Amino acid sequence: AQSVTQPDIHITVSEGASLELRCNYSYGATPYLFWYVQSPGQGLQLLLKYFSGDTLVQGIKGFEAEFKRSQSSFNLRKPSVHWSDAAEYFCAVEPQGGKLIFGQGTELSVKP
Amino acid sequence: EAGVAQSPRYKIIEKRQSVAFWCNPISGHATLYWYQQILGQGPKLLIQFQNNGVVDDSQLPKDRFSAERLKGVDSTLKIQPAKLEDSAVYLCASRPTLNNEQFFGPGTRLTVL
Numbered sequence: 001a002q003s004v005t006q007p008d009i010h011i012t013v014s015e016g017a018s019l020e021l022r023c024n025y026s027y028g029a030t031p032y033l034f035w036y037v038q039s040p041g042q043g044l045q046l047l048l049k050y051f052s053g054d055t056l057v058q059g060i061k062g063f064e065a066e067f068k069r070s071q072s073s074f075n076l077r078k079p080s081v082h083w084s085d086a087a088e089y090f091c092a093v094e095p096q097g098g099k100l101i102f103g104q105g106t107e108l109s110v111k112p
Numbered sequence: 113e114a115g116v117a118q119s120p121r122y123k124i125i126e127k128r129q130s131v132a133f134w135c136n137p138i139s140g141h142a143t144l145y146w147y148q149q150i151l152g153q154g155p156k157l158l159i160q161f162q163n164n165g166v167v168d169d170s171q172l173p174k175d176r177f178s179a180e181r182l183k184g185v186d187s188t189l190k191i192q193p194a195k196l197e198d199s200a201v202y203l204c205a206s207r208p209t210l211n212n213e214q215f216f217g218p219g220t221r222l223t224v225l
Contacts, residue, residue, distance in 0.1 A: 032212055043203060043216035090154050098143055099168055100214060102154030
């Protein structure tokens with residue numbers, strides 16, 4: 001069965017520090033891959049997506065993610081975190097047919 | 113472009129009561145999804161519509177949940193009767209035909225007491 005694992009439930013980083021959020025997926029082929037962000041009381045906002053081609057994808061708000069087929073991973077990175085980045089981050093895969101399978105999420109806290 | 117609209121934003125009911133949620137997708141989006149997000153978990157698909165037809169409802173608890181998308185535009189999700197474990201945020205999303213991006217509404221937070 002397809003699944004998504006986000007190993008870190010909660011991460012705290014200092015403002016200005018770099019960030020990496022981990023995501024591993026289980027699927028027979030290469031799915032479409034997504035990272036979403038959810039602020040309290042808000043819906044999900046798409047940060048970036050990978051369908052094919054260049055394995056390093058750029059997203060909004062200075063985020064990027066790298067697809068590594070050999071590791072079945074799609075980790076999210078940001079070189080310098082801002083206080084406004086504090087939120088819940090979800091990795092998701094779309095095997096086929098349009099439905100998204102989400103990981104359990106990683107809550108990011110930012111220390112001043 | 114207006115986003116996905118959902119109402120109500122919050123609802124508190126007692127167990128065994130009924131509740132309905134409404135979603136208006138982005139104009140022209142053929143595909144509509146309802147997800148359930150329990151606290152501390154990622155969203156889980158309940159049902160997917162393509163226009164007014166059901167594509168996937170394999171994870172919809174059909175003994176108590178029902179959904180419809182009349183005329184292929186807006187949609188309602190109903191729970192009857194509600195259980196304590198139905199407390200969650202219910203997210204609606206829509207997607208245009210030639211795009212793999214889903215656009216999410218703000219969600220309805222349901223509390224069942």
